[in-house]
Amino acid sequence: MKSLQNKNILLGVTGGIAAYKSAEIVRSLKKMNADVRVVMTKSSHEFVTPLTLQALSANPISSDLLDINAEAAMSHIELARWADALLIAPCTAETISRLASGRGDDLLTTITLAFDGPIAIAPAMNQAMWRDSRTQDNVSKLVANNTLICGPGTGEQACGDVGIGRMLEPEEVLNIFSSLFKSGKLISKKVVVTAGPTQEPIDPVRYLTNRSSGKMGYALANAALEAGAEVVLISGPTDLNAPEHLHFVSVRTAKEMHEAVQHHLNSTDIFIGSAAVSDYKPSKEYKNKIKKDKGKKSISFELEENIDILKGVSSQTKRPFVVGFAAETQDVIKNAREKLGSKNLDLIIANDVSKTDIGFDSEENEVTLITPRDDYFISKNSKKAISKKIIDFISEVI
Ligand SMILES: Cc1cc2nc3c(=O)[nH]c(=O)nc-3n(C[C@H](O)[C@H](O)[C@H](O)COP(=O)(O)O)c2cc1C
Missing domain, CATH: 3.40.50.10300 (CoaB-like)
Known part of the structure; x- marks a missing residue:
């Protein structure tokens, strides 16, 4: 996935069981020589520690919309300007709903509003939550808004259910995500x-x-x-x-x-x-260094x-x-x-x-x-x- 090399990737992590997979995503992105910054929702702190993601990304973690330490206290704008692309993985039903309705009441959703680059999400939730018509309506809105949807996958879920809703494996997510950087608009040019x-x-x-x-x-x-x-x-x-x-x-x-x-x-x-x-x-290139002539106040070329x-x-x-x-x-x-x-x-x-x-x-x-x-x-x-x-x-x- 050479297309992610040297890219500034903003990884949003939300509060679902699959949040542990975000650590693997950060590690893989770093291996690809991408620069990674992580924005965590408040509830995601219950599922994966900020310290883990900070250590793996080698960058401070951001969570608060009101950040007094950010330049001009506007980390949402700074991060939106910094990023080449935004990936939210895992993305809960709650965050999908808030993205679809254009909410901006936490750092992650506000960044998505301020960011005009490509956005991808990797949904992760119980199969019934995924199949719910309101979730499906919200996903359709995001697709219409050019958000790339990576997954979800099918299989056994943490809650014991079997069906569609589990987050794709990190490698599969990154494979789909990297396609954002291959526009193909100038292929064969x-x-x-x-x-x-x-x-x-x-x-x-x-x-x-x-x-x-x-x-x-x-x-x-x-x-x-x-x-x-x-x-x-x-x-x-x-x-x-x-x-x-x-x-x-x-x-x-x-x-x-x-x-x-x-x-x-x-x-x-x-x-x-x-x-x-x-x-x-210069009309002429001198073969030897032009020496300072103390008698001359100016020289011209x-x-x-x-x-x-x-x-x-x-x-x-x-x-x-x-x-x-x-x-x-x-x-x-x-x-x-x-x-x-x-x-x-x-x-x-x-x-x-x-x-x-x-x-x-x-x-x-x-x-x-x-x-x-x-x-x-x-x-x-x-x-x-x-x-x-x-x-x-x-x-x-x-
Ligand atoms: C143990 C536990 C596991 C959860 N797993 C998920 C999940 O996999 N997907 C999901 O959409 N919500 C899940 N939730 C619900 C979210 O945590 C909840 O909707 C939360 O408000 C999401 O906030 P966020 O999207 O801002 O992180 C879970 C809740 C609990 C208590």
Whole structure:
């Protein structure tokens, strides 16, 4: 289940006999290198100890809606923003009923309201409770609301009954749950993503560069991978680890990036140029380090225009769907729309890098997707969540 690797999984645990299985779920998720945080309902504490789940998840357990220790005392919002997906296992008839009616009177239900990512539940209850028409109506409401229902299974129950209602085994639950990350929207598509900055050498120890952590491009490459695409990630120097399961190409200068893009462009369906490519480069690269000359108060360099990687892609006769980025500090939408036209792009993603809480080194971003026809605003969220939305958008319009 590689698709759960590096994911932030919020596990909700409710008060049923099967709560002991949640310990195995946490252990398995950790083995898959997922980061796990557990939210327990009050009654679940009677069935499994918070200490067990805390030790296994290596994270504090959350239970209280009113948490004075959380940032701004709003752990429901913090956890909803943190999570990539929410799994409630086991999920009692009571919690199913409260989710179906949109209640928000404890931490777990409030998180489900604040969370706009995928939600799965693993129902676990006595067979008569499961078959009850009110439970079935509630489950239908959740299905209509895009909740993934994992199980329940059939067999002998803790109360001695035999029938449908027992929670699936942890491995079966995780198997179904992991399907949330395989959207399949880009199956059999090839996506080339550029990310990070370029470095244009001045001399052997100095270079001209742009501010860029590469986080957005790497997140987009991962989102495309999760959507089933074959992905090539061409990256300038960053501090990030190369993601697994994609073709990674490391470059330094804009010229190297351009050559790598051209090399991999054949049969590419989508090109996403998120790299911060230096518009200019020093006209001359000094062979030796430029020494400080005490007699000179200033020195100057001539810069020349760099190669335009995006135009190099969009001017091809058999071109892919071309996506550019516009990191602007003023007139964001106007400047981005101009770039969309001048570079002949299909989509441009505009972000305001004058705001300090989003963009550049931040974990979060807020962007506007601009096509030749429309604008779509994506409000502030993690770069992972924004990337998924961008990939979903692209898969709808190509
Ligand atoms: C011993 C015992 C076992 C229970 N097992 C279940 C169960 O497996 N499934 C279920 O839906 N409710 C079960 N319940 C009832 C729930 O604990 C009860 O509805 C509780 O309010 C659920 O709250 P929660 O969903 O907020 O955790 C059980 C109750 C007791 C006392």
